[in-house]
Amino acid sequence: MPSHTAAFAPGRVNLIGEHTDYNDGLALPFAIDAGVRVDATASGDVAIHAHAVDLAATDSYELGGEGPSPGGWRAFVRGATAELAAAGLPVRGASLEISGTIQRGAGLSSSAAFEVALCLALLALADADVVPPWPLARICSRVENDWVGAQTGLLDQLASLCGREHAAIRIDFRSGVIEPVALELGDWRLVTLDSGVRHTHAESGYNDRRRECSEICEQLGLGSLRELEPAMLERLPEPLDRRARHVFEENARVDATVEALSRGDLAAVGRLLDASHASLRDLYEVSVPELEAAVAALHAAGAAGARLMGGGFGGHVLGLLPPDAVAPEGAHEVSPGPGARVLER
Numbered sequence: 580m581p582s583h584t585a586a587f588a589p590g591r592v593n594l595i596g597e598h599t600d601y602n603d604g605l606a607l608p609f610a611i612d613a614g615v616r617v618d619a620t621a622s623g624d625v626a627i628h629a630h631a632v633d634l635a636a637t638d639s640y641e642l643g644g645e646g647p648s649p650g651g652w653r654a655f656v657r658g659a660t661a662e663l664a665a666a667g668l669p670v671r672g673a674s675l676e677i678s679g680t681i682q683r684g685a686g687l688s689s690s691a692a693f694e695v696a697l698c699l700a701l702l703a704l705a706d707a708d709v710v711p712p713w714p715l716a717r718i719c720s721r722v723e724n725d726w727v728g729a730q731t732g733l734l735d736q737l738a739s740l741c742g743r744e745h746a747a748i749r750i751d752f753r754s755g756v757i758e759p760v761a762l763e764l765g766d767w768r769l770v771t772l773d774s775g776v777r778h779t780h781a782e783s784g785y786n787d788r789r790r791e792c793s794e795i796c797e798q799l800g801l802g803s804l805r806e807l808e809p810a811m812l813e814r815l816p817e818p819l820d821r822r823a824r825h826v827f828e829e830n831a832r833v834d835a836t837v838e839a840l841s842r843g844d845l846a847a848v849g850r851l852l853d854a855s856h857a858s859l860r861d862l863y864e865v866s867v868p869e870l871e872a873a874v875a876a877l878h879a880a881g882a883a884g885a886r887l888m889g890g891g892f893g894g895h896v897l898g899l900l901p902p903d904a905v906a907p908e909g910a911h912e913v914s915p916g917p918g919a920r921v922l923e924r
């Protein structure tokens with residue numbers, strides 16, 4: 580058994596495919612460089628002693644005595660040990676040092692990075708067999724759903740786990756197939772820009788949208804929105820018809836983006852980003868004025884396309900800049916980096 584392990588998990592950018600993951604749809608995210616690192620040292624007892632370095636805060640509890648959820652960052656740690664154990668995986672007593680290079684609550688999936696890094700470090704410390712991406716993502720999302728209180732899907736965790744350099748990943752949430760899609764941008768750049776609004780999914784309208792999607796499926800007798808056919812939209816009352824239309828068209832935009840990338844047609848990718856944003860704003864209604872301002876700033880700088888990213892209601896927006904465009908102040912270039920990994924064991 581190792582006495583010390585460390586794991587790193589990155590955040591993500593989602594190129595396109597928003598609010599599709601929990602609807603058995605398609606998405607095209609990539610892992611970024613920024614993320615969360617967890618160092619785990621065997622404590623020799625049956626307790627967890629966690630230290631969130633950036634917050635200068637600590638937590639201690641006995642394994643098996645995690646609940647009820649204390650909220651905040653402690654909910655992630657307690658949720659991770661409880662859900663790993665509930666899944667029948669070994670968990671050892673440990674001292675955990677947690678530190679991050681990613682902005683929290685800013686739409687870059689700091690939460691998923693935290694969950695994934697915790698699980699990988701704890702599993703490595705217990706010398707557990709490697710858990711494949713889908714089951715591990717599900718364990719992480721249970722932490723988020725049941726301990727943190729956000730009914731998020733699996734997009735962020737899978738992007739963090741399966742990221743790779745120079746490629747986005749096309750995730751099909753119905754078939755489970757994950758494929759790399761080369762992201763060759765030449766002199767073009769993808770940048771993120773902070774809207775300045777922080778959100779926590781647990782408090783935002785995210786859970787409302789999920790409820791609306793379940794309602795649509797119930798009304799139409801569908802197993803998931805992936806089964807929706809355009810003719811069915813007429814049978815839905817307002818605003819459910821618009822929610823469903825967004826999901827249907829957003830799935831199509833993911834494959835149109837894959838296709839445009841394969842042709843090297845980055846101007847077309849830009850138009851698809853714009854169309855995704857308009858749909859998220861007008862049909863899915865998850866934009867806020869600050870996100871609109873950030874998207875407008877990217878367009879003013881010459882972006883070929885820009886859109887809100889993740890759940891919406893705040894966080895970062897994404898823009899695609901052609902070679903001659905000068906990024907607006909505060910924008911950061913992003914490129915696909917490797918997925919989550921054990922650093923030491």
Ligand code: GLA
Nearest residue numbers: 597598731732733734889890
């Ligand atoms: C958040 C959630 C994801 C996904 C996106 C919207 O990032 O964590 O599961 O639903 O919003 O695409």
